[in-house]
Amino acid sequence: MKLNGYDNYTHYLNFCRIQNVKKMLKEEDLNKVNFMYIYTASGFSNQVTFNRAFKRIEGITPSEYIKNLNVDTID
Numbered sequence: 001m002k003l004n005g006y007d008n009y010t011h012y013l014n015f016c017r018i019q020n021v022k023k024m025l026k027e028e029d030l031n032k033v034n035f036m037y038i039y040t041a042s043g044f045s046n047q048v049t050f051n052r053a054f055k056r057i058e059g060i061t062p063s064e065y066i067k068n069l070n071v072d073t074i075d
Contacts, residue, residue: 014053017042021054021062025069035062 006012020042028038036047044050054062 013043015057017044018054018057021050022065025066030066 004012006015021038024038024042039047039050044053051062054065058065060068
C-alpha cells in the first residue's frame, strides 16, 4: 500500500534524509567537510545503505549528483 506517494515509512524517512543530504551538499564546503559526515549527520548509518537509498530516490548515484551540482555552480 502506498501512502502519500511513499511505499512505506522507511521510504518516507529515507526521502527526508536524502533531502537533508542535498541541502548540506549545497551549503557545506566539501573541501572542509567529509562526505561521511554529511550522510551520517542525515541519519544514515553506513555508506552502502545511503548509496542505495539515494539511487532509489534520486535515480542517480551520489557522485553523479555531486558532479552535476559542481557543473551547475560553475555556470
